[in-house]
Amino acid sequence: MDWLGKCLVSSDKSGLELAGDMFKGMFVGAAAGAAGAWAGGAVAGSITAGGFINGSLSGLAGGFGGGFVGCSGNAWLSGAGFGAGLKAGFVGGALSAAFSGLSGGLIRGFTDMAKGDSFWDGRTTSEFVIGNSIEKTDYKAMGDNYNDSFIAELNDESLKTRIQGEYSIKEGDLGIEKITTRTGERYGMTTKESYVNLKNGHEVAGYADLSSTGRSSKIHISPKYANALDVADFRAVAGHELIHAYHQYTFAGAFVRASSESVAYRYSANIYLRASQPVKAFQWMQNAVNQRFFWHSSSYEIPNIYRFR
Structure with missing residues (x-):
């Protein structure tokens, strides 16, 4: 039995x-x-x-x-x-x-x-590094002063308008909860109005603050590049960070940073090539190669519906 x-x-x-x-x-x-x-x-x-x-x-x-x-x-x-x-x-x-x-x-x-994200809240940042800052400046104080200023409000509104005009993307799209020129946590500002990573001293043109859930991201573009007269400088940085927000929103927990960086760096280099600035194009592709961001799967290509150009 x-x-x-x-x-x-x-x-x-x-x-x-x-x-x-x-x-x-x-x-x-x-x-x-x-x-x-x-x-x-x-x-x-x-x-x-x-x-x-x-x-x-x-x-x-x-x-x-x-x-x-x-x-x-x-x-x-x-x-x-x-x-x-x-x-x-x-x-x-x-x-x-x-x-x-x-x-x-x-x-x-x-x-x-x-996966390289924060243990506590699953966030990570993807920076557009442009060098190492060597100014003898209190970067954090500079950033705090800027963040509390009226000019920051004006720059934020100008940046949002410029991104919507260039890419047809606004806050709320692709899980983007904030588009700002303010420094955010762990960053200060130079006298040239670019960011500085307070931990490693890298000078940063902009960065994307991404959540591992894929439902939240914040786009920070430094005032120097948000207000750049050369549209190629603006597009190379703003489009680069928006691409990361798109990938994190699309792939969430399966997000592969190396693939996203490969697409974003190629985009930035192409922007400079089209603007007849081959030196800058080579510089960003060299950065990508040095960090081994030189390959991505076809699924990471940006659909034509998004106006990345």
């Missing part, structure tokens, strides 16, 4: 009663799993941050939902009163939420970190 037959014979309950309990348990388990998956997925889908924050919050929600339904359901099926069932559900949900929140946060955090 197989194991199921032995269980039915040896149980204190009749075979039909035991089978009924088994099916009830299966139903509760399925309902708990569905509730946990729905709650966790709903929370994960509403959070723009990735990393530990995303994993822990979605884990908390999924763990509580599954634990509450499972524990309260089993308690009621065992004959517990309504209040006792609710209490069992809250206790079980809390314990499950604590475990799932911690484990989910660690898993998502380390997964994003392995």
Whole structure:
């Protein structure tokens, strides 16, 4: 006799009663799993941050939902009163939420970190580096002063208008939540109004702040390039960072930075070639080659619907 037959014979309950309990348990388990998956997925889908924050919050929600339904359901099926069932559900949900929140946060955090993103929020930046700054200036103070100025407001509005005119892209498109000339975190500003990475001293024309969820990005273009009289300088930097935002939005967790950089650098070089500036074109292609950003799959090509030119 197989194991199921032995269980039915040896149980204190009749075979039909035991089978009924088994099916009830299966139903509760399925309902708990569905509730946990729905709650966790709903929370994960509403959070723009990735990393530990995303994993822990979605884990908390999924763990509580599954634990509450499972524990309260089993308690009621065992004959517990309504209040006792609710209490069992809250206790079980809390314990499950604590475990799932911690484990989910660690898993998502380390997964994003392995891809080069932040452990805590899954963010990364892609910079358009133009050299190393050697000014004897308090870059952070310069940046803070600029960020609080009225001219920053004017430059931001001018940049948004210029990007929409050149590329038909505005805030809200492609998951872009902000287009700005302000420095942002970890950056200062030179007297030439380009950015400086405060950690490594790189002079930066612009950068894209990207989320591993693909639902949030911020485009920072330094005032020097946002207001560039040479349209090639503006397009080479602004289009470069918009390409990263498009790729992160399109591929999200499957985003491959090397492929995105390959497309973006080729775009910038082509802009300078068309503007009869071969020295700058060679410079950016040399940068790409030095960083091994020289190949990308065809899926990373930009559709013609976007006006990158």
